[in-house]
Amino acid sequence: MSSNNTTESNEPEGLTFPTEYPVKVMGDNTETFFERVFKVVQSHAPEVSQNSVRKKTSSNGKYQSITILVYAHSRDHLINIYTEIRSIEGVAWTL
Secondary structure, eight states, rough: OOSSOOOOOOTTTTTOEEEEEEEEEEEEESHHHHHHHHHHHHHHHHHHOOEEEEEEOOOTTEEEEEEEEEEEOHHHHHHHHHHHHHHTTTEEEOO
């Protein structure tokens, strides 16, 4: 008899896909930086809208943090999003 409660999984511990996942990026505090990040995320997750975004400017005004809630289908889906985001000029870090 098989069971639906299995401990074996190819997914990272703690994440069950599909799931909502906050993609976090820190980079230059420019509107074009935000637009590039948003465009990349939207190319991988077309359902993302401006309502899924939180932006915050650093205390010195040099950087902005961007959090975009995506509907991640798999670990590979997230890896693809982050890989492309990291190629954007001005990205300081991702989380």
